[in-house]
Amino acid sequence: MSPEPxxxxxxxxxxxxxxxxxxxxxxxxxxxxxxxxxQASGVRVGKLIELQLEGERGDVETRLQDMAVNVLSNPVMEDVRWELEEAPVQAVAGA
Amino acid sequence: MSPEPxxxxxxxxxxxxxxxxxxxxxxxxxxxxxxxxxQASGVRVGKLIELQLEGERGDVETRLQDMAVNVLSNPVMEDVRWELEEAPVQAVAGA
Incomplete structure (x- = not known):
């Protein structure tokens, strides 16, 4: 029934x-x-949050955007961007 | 005299x-x-440190590696990687 794996x-x-x-x-x-x-200038310390999500790609993208914007960052003070890629097969097998 | 700008x-x-x-x-x-x-799994929180360096490319790469490995990370507990790109002209003009 599912259009995406x-x-x-x-x-x-x-x-x-x-x-x-x-x-x-x-x-x-x-x-x-x-x-x-x-010597270095303009040093800024931010966060890199790594996580795994399971589901269909479109659904995962929506959930990731929601988490990034509404939970993981403070939109008043912080900028946020994100990357999504398929986890290596090993990670799936080892889950 | 300098081979690199x-x-x-x-x-x-x-x-x-x-x-x-x-x-x-x-x-x-x-x-x-x-x-x-x-729902998310395997959440890991790391650091993203942004900084500006001035000099010749080769020299800057050497300094960046030294900072990343010896100052900005703890090699016993942490992995570190880095990216380097030319700063936009605006940043140079605004310095």
């Missing part, structure tokens, strides 16, 4: 502070690097 | 816990999603 997908969600928001953690990393003689 | 590069460093290391933060996110009716 149910598969396991590997998703990556990238959450970064909006450019206008100060990032004290990034400033701290920048200073730590400078103390070690490593 | 000095440019501003935008780097992204992805730091993730090694698969064998427990991730309580990821487990918490997974449970929070489940409470909201969103």
């Amino acid at each position: 149910t598969k396991t997908y590997q998703a990556k969600v990238f959450v970064t502070l909006k450019p206008s928001i100060l990032d004290p953690q990034g400033r701290t990393v920048e200073r730590a690097l400078a103390h070690l003689g490593q | 000095t440019k501003t590069y935008q780097a992204k460093v992805f730091v993730t816990l090694k698969p064998s290391i427990l991730d309580p933060q990821g487990r918490t996110v997974e449970r929070a999603l489940a409470h909201l009716g969103q």
Whole structure:
């Protein structure tokens, strides 16, 4: 009955502070690097959230967008983007 | 005298816990999603560190690898990978 196969997908969600928001953690990393003689600027620390989703591709995409926008990020302060790919067969077999 | 031009590069460093290391933060996110009716598994929370580096490409690549491996990640518990691309001209002009 299902038009699309149910598969396991590997998703990556990238959450970064909006450019206008100060990032004290990034400033701290920048200073730590400078103390070690490593010059870098504009250091920003964000999150990379990896997760697995099962279902039909279209449904999984919808659920991932909902999670990324409504749960995993704060739309007031953060930008979010995501990638979705089929999980390697090994991950399915090992589940 | 310089064989390569000095440019501003935008780097992204992805730091993730090694698969064998427990991730309580990821487990918490997974449970929070489940409470909201969103099914996901294998949730892992890592870091995305963005930074800018100036110099010749080869030199910048060497410095980035050094920072990523020796400063920004813990090789005992974390995996790290990185991407490097030329920063948009706007970022250079705005520096």
